[in-house]
Amino acid sequence: MRVLFVASAGVGHAFPMVSLARAFVAAGHEVLFATTGEGLAVGEAGLPVADVSPGMNRSVMIAKLRAEHPELVRAMQAGRIGDLRETAELIGVMVRLQVDGVIEVARSWKPDLVVQSQAQHTGLICAGALGIPLVEHNFGLVRATGLDETLREQLADVFAKHGAELPERRTTLDVAPPSMVDTPVGRPLRYVPYNGAAATPGWLAEPPLRPRIAVTLGSVAPKETGIGPVQRILALAGEIDAEFVLALGAVDPGPLPANVRGTGWLPLNALLPTCAAIVHHGGAGTTMTALDAGVPQLVLPSGSDRYVNAAGVHARGVGIAAEESEVDSVLLTRLLTEESLRIEAAAVRAELRALPAPATVAAELVEWAS
Structure with missing residues (x-):
């Protein structure tokens, strides 16, 4: 056929x-x-x-x-x-x-x-x-x-x-x-994620020394609405006991704090299994890849169907939906420590794997x- x-x-x-x-x-x-x-x-x-x-x-x-x-x-x-x-x-x-x-x-x-x-x-x-x-x-x-x-x-x-x-x-x-x-x-x-072809860096195979948070805005949002959410994360990173990994493709966010790693383009299906959480823009591919990985999500929607995805993540209890202005150290700490988010994310991951x-x-x- x-x-x-x-x-x-x-x-x-x-x-x-x-x-x-x-x-x-x-x-x-x-x-x-x-x-x-x-x-x-x-x-x-x-x-x-x-x-x-x-x-x-x-x-x-x-x-x-x-x-x-x-x-x-x-x-x-x-x-x-x-x-x-x-x-x-x-x-x-x-x-x-x-x-x-x-x-x-x-x-x-x-x-x-x-x-x-x-x-x-x-x-x-x-x-x-x-x-x-x-x-x-x-x-x-x-x-x-x-x-x-x-x-x-x-x-x-x-x-x-x-x-x-x-x-x-x-x-x-x-x-x-x-x-x-x-x-x-x-x-x-x-849903079996495919997020593009790229060589994975050696550090990805090493256990992270502290909780790892992926940060991405996908391939479209930076061109439409800029990288405001990333800049806010960078301003707060020093207050959080975590390693932040920026998967931003060709976007240059400028100087990075000591606990922030910039990677360029890195397939999320390779990165997320090493992460404790993800912060993203609400794109469908990112949302579904995070659900497949079973990691809690902080979704900062920026247009089109991203608001639908953010609302779905929040309603199911697998993550938090917020506006960029609401992101602070308390919210990021909650993303890492709220047990119910991890439990529900794992439950949805099992649900997906059963399809x-x-x-x-x-x-x-x-x-x-x-």
């Missing part, structure tokens, strides 16, 4: 699908990622990639969104998720940027199944144009359902151009811990799509 994975220009949409793609490959199937921009980094996982929109990246995409729907973008970045029609308007802009390239690749490669990242919906049109089944792969706690019919209406010209209708067979893969969402959707799938593995789900999808 040939499986085409479709993701937009961002690692946050491409990386969560890597474990399932690898499961298909391990079972003897062929896979291809159709993506662009930052999403092309999925090739570092050893998976074939097609650039469906050369020159496109997340910055270009956001500029296009802001030009066409400035109010909706401001609302999204403030954490106000719109209704179906507003959400579909934003998704429609992204679809138009890469749908022609995706379908061109698909018609040439001839997949038997399309797997699209949650709420991207370029895969929806692609599967409809080719008359093959569609799988939507979600990546966190946000529920994105009921958009297909609205998008079919708003993108009628795109559907007509490619001779597409809504696929007859569709299913969803849900990686969220059932105890953290009101309504599980579709087929459960264990069907990617290999199991890949086999089920082959049977379902055949």
Whole structure:
């Protein structure tokens, strides 16, 4: 079987699908990622990639969104998720940027199944144009359902151009811990983190001398809202008996206190098993990787779905949601010492590990799509 994975220009949409793609490959199937921009980094996982929109990246995409729907973008970045029609308007802009390239690749490669990242919906049109089944792969706690019919209406010209209708067979893969969402959707799938390829430093294999706290803002938030939360942590670090590890990629935070280690880009799935806690921005990939590692989280949300993730972490008792201005030594000490956070984080980790593995789900999808 040939499986085409479709993701937009961002690692946050491409990386969560890597474990399932690898499961298909391990079972003897062929896979291809159709993506662009930052999403092309999925090739570092050893998976074939097609650039469906050369020159496109997340910055270009956001500029296009802001030009066409400035109010909706401001609302999204403030954490106000719109209704179906507003959400579909934003998704429609992204679809138009890469749908022609995706379908061109698909018609040439001839997949038997399309797997699209949650709420991207370029895969929806692609599967409809080719008359093959569609799988939507979600990546966190946000529920994105009921958009297909609205998008079919708003993108009628795109559907007509490619001779597409809504696929007859569709299913969803849900990686969220059932105890953290009101309504599980579709087929459960264990979230197996993939956070990029990088050599791990030698010190990571050594037991930390004191509790270690990871600090990250992901790959998107620093460009949108800056590194204010990190600067606040640096100002407080000397008051906390802990080692802080900054996983900030290419961001330079300036001089570091003695108990703060800067690492550049470091995959969280390698770092977090050595940590007692994590402070982060609320990105879906970071939130889910922390849940998989079973470490308490301090979430400082900065836009879009990050507020949903922060609220879910807080409500389940696996961490604390706060505003940047609320971060002080008391809150950081609580993150390290509150026993209930560790107990609940361990419980959710066990819940995630009990979900069907990617290999199991890949086999089920082959049977379902055949």
